Amino acid sequence: MRHVDRRYVVTLTLLATATAILVLAQAELLASVLSTGAGLVLLIATIAARALLVWAGRVVTQREAASVKADLRKHLLRNSSGPTGELTTLVVKGLDAIEPYLAGYLPQLVVSVAVPLAVLARLSFADWGSALTIALTLPLIPVFAALVGMHTRDRTRRQWSAMAAVGGHFLDVVQGLSTLRLFGRAEAQARTVRAMAAAHADETIRTLRVAFLSALVLELVATLSVALVAVPVGLRLLHGGVTLQVALLVLLLAPEAYLPLRAAGAQFHASAEGLAVLEQAMKTTRPKPLAIQRRSPDLRRSSITFDHVEIHYPNRAEPALTDFNLQVAPGERVALIGPSGAGKSSLLAALLGEVHPSSGRILIADTDLRELDRTEWLRQLAWVPQRPTLFPGTVAENIALGAPEANVQAAAQAVGLNDLVDTDHPLSSGERQRVAVARAIARDSARMLLLDEPTSRLDNRTEETVLRATREWTRGRTALVVAHRPALLTEVDRVVELR
Structure with a gap:
């Protein structure tokens, strides 16, 4: 089975590094344009390059996700030993959920490492006080994200289990519908399917509720952290403690330091179902036979x-x-x-x-x-x-x-x-x-x-x-x-x- 290979990880690292460089260049040029009016053409070129990089990253990640999904489907259909209904739900519906993980969360996770480090490095030379504030508040976002994420993961697993149960049971009911009607059990099974569908809907609502609340927490932490940087810089600018260009650079780069982590938290919630599906896909496989392949005994003489x-x-x-x-x-x-x-x-x-x-x-x-x-x-x-x-x-x-x-x-x-x-x-x-x-x-x-x-x-x-x-x-x-x-x-x- 094809896993996410090293070339994909290297590609994501290169894309994240290029993104960090363009983020710094865009902030520098925008601060220069606003303070002195110079560098407008370079700013436009940088913005265009950043947009092109985003497009290229989407193409690469979408192709990788499509390749991995196709390979997983082949692997499951060839080696699965799970029940037919649950396997069908996993192959037809479930594997599509891993795309947000491969094409969304993983790329954003690499960017959330590269960009904040680049911002801290640049600000440590421009304004070490702001860099120190960002360095102290930056870890709060992954800490809160991890606390909420553990709860989200458990909720998502229960949601996927409920959906797999509904899909598997529904397929089994459809396959045996003629027998159920013959013995007068069709209506009873219809009630069972409705009850299971209602349970899945309840789990989905609970999962969405957790996702919305966690997004609120991450946005609040990030906004307060940016405020802790912006307010002191604004006061220092009023008293002449910092130049306009440096103040603009700090105000432009501070949100960029927190933005990738906030986006990674949002992508985690979108990809949580994909992680649950991947775990299920790894379990729903036929155990490998022992390496020895011996000649089969004759059943006419063997018990x-x-x-x-x-x-x-x-x-x-x-x-x-x-x-x-x-x-x-x-x-x-x-x-x-x-x-x-x-x-x-x-x-x-x-x-x-x-x-x-x-x-x-x-x-x-x-x-x-x-x-x-x-x-x-x-x-x-x-x-x-x-x-x-x-x-x-x-x-x-x-x-x-x-x-x-x-x-x-x-x-x-x-x-x-x-x-x-x-x-x-x-x-x-x-x-x-x-x-x-x-x-x-x-x-x-x-x-x-x-x-x-x-x-x-x-x-x-x-x-x-x-x-x-x-x-x-x-x-x-x-x-x-x-x-x-x-x-x-x-x-x-x-x-x-x-x-």
């Missing part, structure tokens, strides 16, 4: 052991699975039952390598699953998900996906799809489910079948056809079945309940 397995998804308080232990013998067919959310589908995802245990191990024979060559391991698996994905093309092409040598006609006939093999018209949910089952049993090289509620959308007659086909296919092979319907439980050797 599968879940050893104190815990699966914890990012951004969820409770683990999906806790301290789970199970041993599946070669050729054994095991059904997993339990309420929704007990971790049944997570177990199948762990075997597929889509998620990894946060603690514990999955052993194939005596080898940790993470040590196995994943491509070789997946060749031994046939998987039927709850919501199968079909691609444009005929039913035959979808069944043969990933297994060109498959006997498509036999697999289609086994699940009652032989009349639809050459068609490419839209399929019903039950037909799509049967295509997924046919795709699995067509993989003759697979040694283990993973079924995630394979008959949930089938009527009783079609369910019997599918069960007969899977019964034949699993003879002598290992099978792990997530089951809710009683008919599936008669096809297995053992039932394991998850709570």
